[in-house]
Amino acid sequence: MTSRPDDLVLPHPVPRGPRPGAPARPDPARLLPGLRIRLGPLQLRLARRPLAVGLGLLAALVAVGVAALGTGDFQVSPADVVRTLAGHGTGTTDYVVNGLRLPRLALGIVVGAALGLSGAVFQSLARNPLGSPDLIGFETGAATGALLQILVLGGGPFAVALGAVGGGFATALVVYLLAYRRGVQGYRLIVVGIAAGALLSSVNAYLMTEASIDEAQAAAVWLTGSLNGRGWEQFGPAVAAFGLLFPAVLLMGRHLRLMESGDDCAKALGVPVERSRALLVVCAVLLAAVATASAGPISFVALAAPQLARRLSGSAGVSLLPSALTGALLLCCGDLAAQRVLAPVQLPVGIMTAAVGGLYLVWLLAHEWRSGRR
Numbered sequence: 001m002t003s004r005p006d007d008l009v010l011p012h013p014v015p016r017g018p019r020p021g022a023p024a025r026p027d028p029a030r031l032l033p034g035l036r037i038r039l040g041p042l043q044l045r046l047a048r049r050p051l052a053v054g055l056g057l058l059a060a061l062v063a064v065g066v067a068a069l070g071t072g073d074f075q076v077s078p079a080d081v082v083r084t085l086a087g088h089g090t091g092t093t094d095y096v097v098n099g100l101r102l103p104r105l106a107l108g109i110v111v112g113a114a115l116g117l118s119g120a121v122f123q124s125l126a127r128n129p130l131g132s133p134d135l136i137g138f139e140t141g142a143a144t145g146a147l148l149q150i151l152v153l154g155g156g157p158f159a160v161a162l163g164a165v166g167g168g169f170a171t172a173l174v175v176y177l178l179a180y181r182r183g184v185q186g187y188r189l190i191v192v193g194i195a196a197g198a199l200l201s202s203v204n205a206y207l208m209t210e211a212s213i214d215e216a217q218a219a220a221v222w223l224t225g226s227l228n229g230r231g232w233e234q235f236g237p238a239v240a241a242f243g244l245l246f247p248a249v250l251l252m253g254r255h256l257r258l259m260e261s262g263d264d265c266a267k268a269l270g271v272p273v274e275r276s277r278a279l280l281v282v283c284a285v286l287l288a289a290v291a292t293a294s295a296g297p298i299s300f301v302a303l304a305a306p307q308l309a310r311r312l313s314g315s316a317g318v319s320l321l322p323s324a325l326t327g328a329l330l331l332c333c334g335d336l337a338a339q340r341v342l343a344p345v346q347l348p349v350g351i352m353t354a355a356v357g358g359l360y361l362v363w364l365l366a367h368e369w370r371s372g373r374r
Helices: 048-070 078-085 091-126 138-153 157-179 186-210 213-224 232-251 253-259 263-268 273-295 301-313 320-340 349-373
Strands: 035-039 042-046
Touching: 048 078, 048 091, 048 301, 048 320, 078 091, 091 186, 091 232, 091 253, 091 273, 091 301, 091 320, 138 157, 138 186, 138 213, 138 273, 157 186, 157 273, 186 213, 232 253, 232 273, 232 320, 253 263, 253 273, 263 273, 301 320, 301 349, 320 349
Parallel strands: none
Antiparallel strands: 035 042
């Protein structure tokens, strides 16, 4: 039986237009178009849903910020908070809001955003939700560098900050070199990082036991992770470093998304994989180290923020900008709860994030185990 040429053509569905008299349906793409940002020859494109999620997170962060600036022993209404921030408050509200509470809130936003962005980069490079700087030893290394300055060298606040940055960077370099074998695989990076973190934790414990009581108490307060007593002197260096690293990570975000599909695929698309990975690791380590130097090692924000942002934005990979905003929101909410749960006693924010983050880690491990069994 011979077939006619018409039999070899697949039929096309007949397009159906709107019924006569029916209102035209709006185009979803025009309701919330994507945003494109041009910086000379560079271009940054934000998809519609992550953009909407980012705007929602920003609105929530503003609401939490106003609540944090208004609550405390001296209550300030939200309207007076906004009026004071605009420069029209009284002398008392200006001192309380702008002088006492605003530096703490501003530093919390920067530290939370840095941790969320750092966690997003590491989880994307490792292709594993456990690839977080606080789990793979980088924050522990930053704590080791700071403890050496506090307990051994007797350095001041600036030296402690430099020690934290240097310790985190040195730890990341050692972990990267040990995990490198014709490229860095996520599984090796996590295993080596966990081993390095355990080793450095024992070093930190040894330093604490050999210190005097006063030095050990000061170091213990720093190791908890806290925004208590932080001011503009900590905010200035933190926001300067974040302002340099944040655009660099966003501009390399395209390479990061392509590398999530595998090194071979990324190389086929023209991505310099090892150079891009090394630059991203350096930026992510510096973000985590700067956050640790500013407020101490605050755990689980870098772990939870990228996963929450990914679920909110509905993206297959990790979204960088929503991750930064989620990290800032989580840290500010945790700090507000730490101030008010046992008021007038103010808990360090590291205790609150560790308590909530521990429950999240248990859920994440159970979820990954059930997914693996399927």
